[in-house]
Amino acid sequence: MLEVKDLRVSVEDKEILKGLNLTINPGEVHAIMGPNGAGKSTLSAVIAGRDGYEVTSGSITFEGEDLLEMDIEERARAGLLLGFQYPVEIPGVKNVYLLKAALNAKREHLGLPELEAPEFMKLVREKLQFMKMDSSFLHRSVNEGFSGGEKKRNEILQMLILEPKLALLDEIDSGLDIDALKIVSEGVNSLRDAGRSIVMVTHYQRLLDYIVPDHIHVLSDGKIIKSGDKSLAFELEKRGYDWVIEEAAQ
Amino acid sequence: MSLAEFTDQWLSAIAPQISEGSGWLTDLRQGAVEQFATLGLPHARLENWKYTDVKALAKRQFSLPNGQADAVTLIKESSLGLDGIRLVFVDGIFSEQASTLNSLPQGVQVLPLAKNANAAKPLLGQVAAANFSGFTALNLAGWQDGVLIDLAANARLEQPVYLQFVATEQENPVLVQPRILIKAGTYAEATVVEHYAGADDAASLTNAVTEVELADGANITHYKLQQESSKQYHIASMHVQQQRDSRFTSHNVCLGGKLARQDIQVELNGEGAEVNLNGLYLGNARQHLDNHTLVNHNAPHTNSHEDYKGILNDRSRGVFNGRAVVHKNAQKIEAHQSNANLLLSDKAEIDTKPELEIYADDVKCSHGSTTGQLDENALFALRSRGLGEEMARGLLTLAFANEVIDRIEIPAVHDRIEDAVAGRLPEKFNLKGLV
Structure with missing residues (x-):
């Protein structure tokens, strides 16, 4: 699904990712953890196609295609969706417009006709209900005046409607109270599917109690220095990151 | 004749x-x-x-x-x-x-x-x-x-x-x-x-x-x-x-x-009088659209708020002049003005001039005009959901207009104006059927 090979990325001439390798297969759920400044956000940003990140070497392929050659919107249409750490407030753009335009863009890419209004509304209402969101939300501006929890629920709602092949969730748990975390996690878990992959970038082990990953990677100083199964998360919780970093240095 | x-x-x-x-x-x-x-x-x-x-x-x-x-x-x-x-x-x-x-x-x-x-x-x-x-x-x-x-x-x-x-x-x-x-x-x-x-x-x-x-x-x-x-x-x-x-x-x-x-x-x-001026102008082709407003604060404790927004495409030209005058002895007044413009083409033009003339000393006034770009973060967020760049720009341009339109309290008028504005935005934005 996603293949990152020897990825080196600089921001303003400072190298942040220093030869990162990562393979995500269909159906897998991965968690990328690591201390602050390890390069977690940079990795998400480069995969999503944000400006200001210079790839100096290496490659990222998505389903065999060169991801770095694709425009931001092409990545989304091909099935790669980023859940933002800080979802952007877009005053004046109603949620319903965004959802409709995004779904239409994806369907057009797949050669499908646009959904008729009643079908579209039915789909949206169903997903809203699942995320325990009121339908009045559709006519509110995207994320404007939303609480932290509402913003994150909105990110997952978009995923439920757009059904990406690969969902990349950047610190989806930050700023969530326990109730919101449960709703968000249920949303993400409902996306789990043999054909779909999920990558969570997170600072906290707490999220992994709710969305149990198949693989955990520790990112430190621009490289993945250790990978393991879910038991690695418990060890990190207990012992912190220092021992992994020391072990890798040896 | x-x-x-x-x-x-x-x-x-x-x-x-x-x-x-x-x-x-x-x-x-x-x-x-x-x-x-x-x-x-x-x-x-x-x-x-x-x-x-x-x-x-x-x-x-x-x-x-x-x-x-x-x-x-x-x-x-x-x-x-x-x-x-x-x-x-x-x-x-x-x-x-x-x-x-x-x-x-x-x-x-x-x-x-x-x-x-x-x-x-x-x-x-x-x-x-x-x-x-x-x-x-x-x-x-x-x-x-x-x-x-x-x-x-x-x-x-x-x-x-x-x-x-x-x-x-x-x-x-x-x-x-x-x-x-x-x-x-x-x-x-x-x-x-x-x-x-x-x-x-x-x-x-x-x-x-x-x-x-x-x-x-x-x-x-x-x-x-x-x-x-x-x-x-x-x-x-x-x-x-x-x-x-x-x-x-x-x-x-x-x-x-x-x-x-x-x-x-x-x-x-009279004291306590208040005026709110909301405005939107949208120019295409060679349209010339000029708005001049003048508010005279002749009494103390009077308020004025003005918010005008302009979208100018093609070779259209906009003119905005908002003048607020606070006369002598008109203390404790508030006068706020803002004019923001989006130019969608290199050949479009705006001449904007918010003016405050104040002859009293105990007043709260602000004015400003901007000729802006769209928010790059919002643009990225929309594209990251699969929207083409032009459509993303279109939605954000409409959103800019909506800051004025959304103050319209009659639903039928609000919707008609939003439709009319969406319909007059450049076709490349491809907003038809969406809004």
């Missing part, structure tokens, strides 16, 4: 009709003709008309509208669907047949002006000075029809008064001069919608004047939606006088016209 010649001739033509029992009106018109003769059409040497050249008008041939054109389809298609209290004007002339004027609450009079000129005597020309500009003088000299909305003390109109002006296509361009008079007694409340639309090839000159008088505690909301054809000249001025604790809100949406000029002048004469 020139406008001056035209006005002279027109006045002599109708003089016999209006002089019968209405000597005051003839005198008023005659005085205005003299004002117009002195002022002439505004020219570029006047500070207020620096950017807007109306020379072309002086060379145009004009004839008088007769209001007899068949406009049934136009009226139907351009209607905002506000059917309760609706006055329709075809080329500026009241059409009784197309209008609905039933069930006015007690204390409310809504009268077509031509037939009820005498009722307008106490108000006509009282708020709008004839010498405000050559156009104001011309309107007072030669207004053909319009409306008098008279609200007694405490009268309250739940339904908006919908004034629908429809311009038809004429062989010779016509001069349409409506006069709208609104008089709100103490604590009276009403909403008035002034709407200008017409045939695609209508090429007349609309020269409208609106006068509004608010007594203590009165509350008037005024909507102006101008979507005349791209061949029309649209000149309009609105003059407002506010007494103590009154509140006036203006929503001014300017989409049409080859050349459009709107003046709004507000006099805050």
Whole structure:
């Protein structure tokens, strides 16, 4: 699904990712953890196609295609969706417009006709209900005046409607109270599917109690220095990151 | 014939009709003709008309509208669907047949002006000075029809008064001069919608004047939606006088016209008076859209808030001048102005000038103008969901307009304006079917 090979990325001439390798297969759920400044956000940003990140070497392929050659919107249409750490407030753009335009863009890419209004509304209402969101939300501006929890629920709602092949969730748990975390996690878990992959970038082990990953990677100083199964998360919780970093240095 | 010649001739033509029992009106018109003769059409040497050249008008041939054109389809298609209290004007002339004027609450009079000129005597020309500009003088000299909305003390109109002006296509361009008079007694409340639309090839000159008088505690909301054809000249001025604790809100949406000029002048004469001016202009092709506002804070504890936004595409040009004057002894006032513009093309242009003139010392004032770019973060967020770059730009451009449109409180008007704006944005934005 996603293949990152020897990825080196600089921001303003400072190298942040220093030869990162990562393979995500269909159906897998991965968690990328690591201390602050390890390069977690940079990795998400480069995969999503944000400006200001210079790839100096290496490659990222998505389903065999060169991801770095694709425009931001092409990545989304091909099935790669980023859940933002800080979802952007877009005053004046109603949620319903965004959802409709995004779904239409994806369907057009797949050669499908646009959904008729009643079908579209039915789909949206169903997903809203699942995320325990009121339908009045559709006519509110995207994320404007939303609480932290509402913003994150909105990110997952978009995923439920757009059904990406690969969902990349950047610190989806930050700023969530326990109730919101449960709703968000249920949303993400409902996306789990043999054909779909999920990558969570997170600072906290707490999220992994709710969305149990198949693989955990520790990112430190621009490289993945250790990978393991879910038991690695418990060890990190207990012992912190220092021992992994020391072990890798040896 | 020139406008001056035209006005002279027109006045002599109708003089016999209006002089019968209405000597005051003839005198008023005659005085205005003299004002117009002195002022002439505004020219570029006047500070207020620096950017807007109306020379072309002086060379145009004009004839008088007769209001007899068949406009049934136009009226139907351009209607905002506000059917309760609706006055329709075809080329500026009241059409009784197309209008609905039933069930006015007690204390409310809504009268077509031509037939009820005498009722307008106490108000006509009282708020709008004839010498405000050559156009104001011309309107007072030669207004053909319009409306008098008279609200007694405490009268309250739940339904908006919908004034629908429809311009038809004429062989010779016509001069349409409506006069709208609104008089709100103490604590009276009403909403008035002034709407200008017409045939695609209508090429007349609309020269409208609106006068509004608010007594203590009165509350008037005024909507102006101008979507005349791209061949029309649209000149309009609105003059407002506010007494103590009154509140006036203006929503001014300017989409049409080859050349459009709107003046709004507000006099805050009593303590606690408040005015809100919201505006949106959207220019395409070679449209020239000019908005001039002036708020005089003549009394202490008065507030004004102004927010105008402009979107200019192609080779269109926008002009914004917002002036607030805080007069001596008008302490404890608040005056805030902002004007933001989006230029969608390299050849589009905006001349913007917010002005504050303050002669008191205890005031809270702010003003600013920006000519901006779209928010790059928002653009990225939309594209990251699969929206093409142009559509993302389109949605954000519409969102910019929506900051003004969303203040419109009548749902039918709100939706029509949003549709009209979306429909006038560049096609590459591909917003059709989405909004």
